[in-house]
Structures are given as structure tokens and as C-alpha cells.
Amino acid sequence: MIQVAEALKIIGENSVQMSISKIKVSKSLGYVLAEAVYAPINMPPFRQSAMDGYAFTHSELAQFEVVSTSQAGDFLEDKIQKNQAVRIFTGAFVPDDTDTVVMQEHTRVTDNLLQIEKMPLPGANVRAKGEQIKKGELVLDANTVITPAAIGFLACLGITKIKVYEKPKVAILVTGNELVSAGKKLPKGKIYESNSVMLEAALKTIGIKKTTVFKVKDSLKKTKMVIESCLSNFDVVLISGGISVGDYDYVKEALLKNGVTELFYKINQKPGKPLFFGRKENKLVFALPGNPASSLTCFYVYAIPALKKLMGFEAVHLPETKRKINTAFKNTSGKTLFLKALYDDEKVTVLESQSSAMLNTFSIANGLIVVPENVTALEANDEVTVLPFN
Structure with a gap:
């Protein structure tokens, strides 16, 4: 039996990051970047208006002739004179010969003659080229978790694919003759099985949404067979129950017979003492206690750090x-x-x-x-x- 700190150290040493894949930005929510991303363009790529109003060259003048319009998506090449202004809208291209935008609320227009009633400061309401980020600058560093805002930022730079760490395929194996699926009639001596849905929900909180649940009766032969299949097809196996020392607890024996190396078994803690952690090649196995509160506690404290390390997270433990x-x-x-x-x-x-x-x-x-x-x-x-x- 080992202490908590030693168990966490062993898990950290035996959790290896997943392979790297290039995926669409639109499908990357919750993934972790495997490499830094740099801006391929300036953002904004041109000077933009931050307001609906009028673009002009700041001077001693307060009255201008409105000679053109610049709406979002337009590009004006016309020469704008010092006494001229352009009707402009938020996000639109600011003509090269102008340097300031006045809010429309601070103006009065009669027959294409613009009168500025409240003069803005020079350069006001103009977003500079590259104001948000300049070409070649760091967009997102490696090991950044992709959020909705990150997806939007990448997309606005024209980036369509990024390299991320793959998410592990996780199997949940629930053992026990006493278990009945929710929704079915509950015979005497039986209990409803809740750990699989609980663990599936807990996995979703860290971005693992696709899992497969297996259920097996208390039989060494059947347990060994299902574990063999799980080890062949999944990166992480979470087992619920059957890991204590009862006459019908076959999980540990079945794991060892399948070539899983025992890295520790039993931790000096409460709840969750009979926790097994093992590894076969790069496949990780957590045999969690069957009692629901013990199972979830062990998942939070021990399984989450391993899973998040596999996915490329830098901060893997629950915060303190x-x-x-x-x-x-x-x-x-x-x-x-x-x-x-x-x-x-x-x-x-x-x-x-x-x-x-x-x-x-x-x-x-x-x-x-x-x-x-x-x-x-x-x-x-x-x-x-x-x-x-x-």
C-alpha cells in the first residue's frame, strides 16, 4: 500500500501524450494544441472603421463634402481630398487618404455637406492594420486548450487546420452480478448500475465525449475476455468494481493474465483504498472501487491527471x-x-x-x-x- 503522493507520481511517469493529428479548426473544440500557431496575415488586414460615421483627414476644417461610401467589404481607391469625407460603416475599409472617423451621432449632414458638431481626436475610431495581431506573431502557444473564442480567432485569420493531441479512446467496464440497468424492474438483492453513466458524464467534463461501456458478470473467464478486448481497442480502460479481495473479485487476476503490469494496488486513503493502476505498453488501466463515491473520488484525483496528460494539457490535476x-x-x-x-x-x-x-x-x-x-x-x-x- 502506497501514499497518495507516490501514487500520483507513478501515474504521471506512466502517462504518455497521445499521437498528434491535424484536424479542422471547426472540429477542434476541447482539443489541445500540439504546436504553436503563428498569424499568416495581419488582423485586421487593413485599417478598419470602429464606428458608423464619416472618414476624413483631421485638420482645422469642420465642414466636408461627402463624396463616397465605404461599407464592409468595399475597397475604395479614389483620392480623397482634404475637404472631402466618406460615409463609412463599422468594419469597413478606411480610405488611405483619411485618418479619422467621426461618429455619425456627432455630425449633421445636409445635401451631402457634412458638419462635424463634436470634433474627435486625430486618428479616433480607426483600427490600425495589425492592431489585433501582426503577421508572424504568436496566435496560440502549444498546449493551449481550444475554446470557442480560440476557434473564432483562428478562423478570422484564415486558419482552417491545426495540429492537436488526439483524445484517448476510453472503455468503461462495469462488473458485478448484482447490477441492473436503470429503467428495468429491480429484483430483490439487485441494485441499479450507476457508475458507468456517472463516469461517462465525468469524462465529458474534460472533453472526452465518445466512450464505450461494457458490462460483465462476476466470472474470471468472462472478465479476462472482455479486458483483453478492451486492451486491444482502447487507450484507457476504466474498470468499476471487482478489484477488492472478495471471493468474486476477479479483476486484478484477469488484468495480470492479460499482461497488464501492476504499477500500484491499494492507496493509504479513504475512500478508495483498493485502487489498481496498471499499464500494458501505452495502454492505461484504472481499476476503480465499485462503491460509487469511491469510484468518483478516485476518478477525480487519479484518472483525470492521466487522461489530461495524454491529451496534452499542462495543468492536469484538480486545482487547489x-x-x-x-x-x-x-x-x-x-x-x-x-x-x-x-x-x-x-x-x-x-x-x-x-x-x-x-x-x-x-x-x-x-x-x-x-x-x-x-x-x-x-x-x-x-x-x-x-x-x-x-
Whole structure:
């Protein structure tokens, strides 16, 4: 049995970034850039008007003849004299012979004669060529996560494809004779299976939307066979249940028979002690406890860092923040505790129902309090570490 820090170190050392692919910018949401992107053009590519109004050359004059119109998409080559102005619209090309745009609200026009009633400063309301970014400048650095705004920025520069780290193909394997799919009649002695839908939802929060769920009864032969198939077709296998030491827990044996190297088994923590992490070539396996709260806790703390590293993220762990705990708390277990909690700007509260089987308070929690194994007692208002996950 190992400590939490050692387990995280082993996971980090054995998580290798995925292959790199070139994909369409329009399909890149949630992916991570595998290389830096530089601007192929200036943005804007020409001087643009920032307002609806009139373009003119700033001077001592306040009255101008309106000789032309520049709307978005137009390009005017006409020579504009010092006493002339151009009707112009937001985003339109500012003629080369002009240097200022006056807002239409500050003007009066009669028979194509423009009178500026409130004179702007020289150069006002004109977006310079390359004001947002100049050709050759860095657009987005490697390891940047692609957001909707990033997609828009890349598209406005005419970039259609980028190199990204591929997302891992993830299999979720749920074990147990006692499990029944939601929506079906629940016989005596059975429970509804919830871990697969819970883990699928958790995977979506980090951008992994395509997963495949497998279900297997408590049988060594069948478990071994399904695991073999998962290892052949997926990059990461998340297994729920069957990893403890009961007579019908066959997952660890089936993994070893399939050539998975055990990197650690059991962590000095609560909940989630019977966690298995292994590797076969570049395929990663997390055998999570079957109890729902334990399973989700282990996913947040251990599986997310591995998955995000595979996808090219630089920050892979849950973020940490500090809060003052509302009430005193004792840790007599000698283990690191991950406590379901609800925190605000100042305080954090330990929620009830901390049992590894209970999701009722997990469903309203927004973080986990970490109580290290060497901390035996906390007093009210002591500062603690919180791992936010919302």
C-alpha cells in the first residue's frame, strides 16, 4: 500500500501524450494544441472603421463634402481630398487618404455637406492594420486548450487546420452480478448500475465525449475476455468494481493474465483504498472501487491527471484552493481523507454521508477536502486544502 503522493507520481511517469493529428479548426473544440500557431496575415488586414460615421483627414476644417461610401467589404481607391469625407460603416475599409472617423451621432449632414458638431481626436475610431495581431506573431502557444473564442480567432485569420493531441479512446467496464440497468424492474438483492453513466458524464467534463461501456458478470473467464478486448481497442480502460479481495473479485487476476503490469494496488486513503493502476505498453488501466463515491473520488484525483496528460494539457490535476473549515474534524484512520465538501469564498463545510457508497451529498458537493494521513485533528477555522471540481 502506497501514499497518495507516490501514487500520483507513478501515474504521471506512466502517462504518455497521445499521437498528434491535424484536424479542422471547426472540429477542434476541447482539443489541445500540439504546436504553436503563428498569424499568416495581419488582423485586421487593413485599417478598419470602429464606428458608423464619416472618414476624413483631421485638420482645422469642420465642414466636408461627402463624396463616397465605404461599407464592409468595399475597397475604395479614389483620392480623397482634404475637404472631402466618406460615409463609412463599422468594419469597413478606411480610405488611405483619411485618418479619422467621426461618429455619425456627432455630425449633421445636409445635401451631402457634412458638419462635424463634436470634433474627435486625430486618428479616433480607426483600427490600425495589425492592431489585433501582426503577421508572424504568436496566435496560440502549444498546449493551449481550444475554446470557442480560440476557434473564432483562428478562423478570422484564415486558419482552417491545426495540429492537436488526439483524445484517448476510453472503455468503461462495469462488473458485478448484482447490477441492473436503470429503467428495468429491480429484483430483490439487485441494485441499479450507476457508475458507468456517472463516469461517462465525468469524462465529458474534460472533453472526452465518445466512450464505450461494457458490462460483465462476476466470472474470471468472462472478465479476462472482455479486458483483453478492451486492451486491444482502447487507450484507457476504466474498470468499476471487482478489484477488492472478495471471493468474486476477479479483476486484478484477469488484468495480470492479460499482461497488464501492476504499477500500484491499494492507496493509504479513504475512500478508495483498493485502487489498481496498471499499464500494458501505452495502454492505461484504472481499476476503480465499485462503491460509487469511491469510484468518483478516485476518478477525480487519479484518472483525470492521466487522461489530461495524454491529451496534452499542462495543468492536469484538480486545482487547489485554501479555505477555513467550519467545524472541528478528527482523522483517526491514519489515512489521507478525501471528504465531500461544499465551499464558498471564505469557508468550507464537510458534508454528511461520507460513506464510500453514498452519492447523495456528493451530488451537491463542489469540492473535496484533503486531510493528510498525518493530520489527526482539525479545529474550526483551521485552513484546509480543497480540490474544486465544479
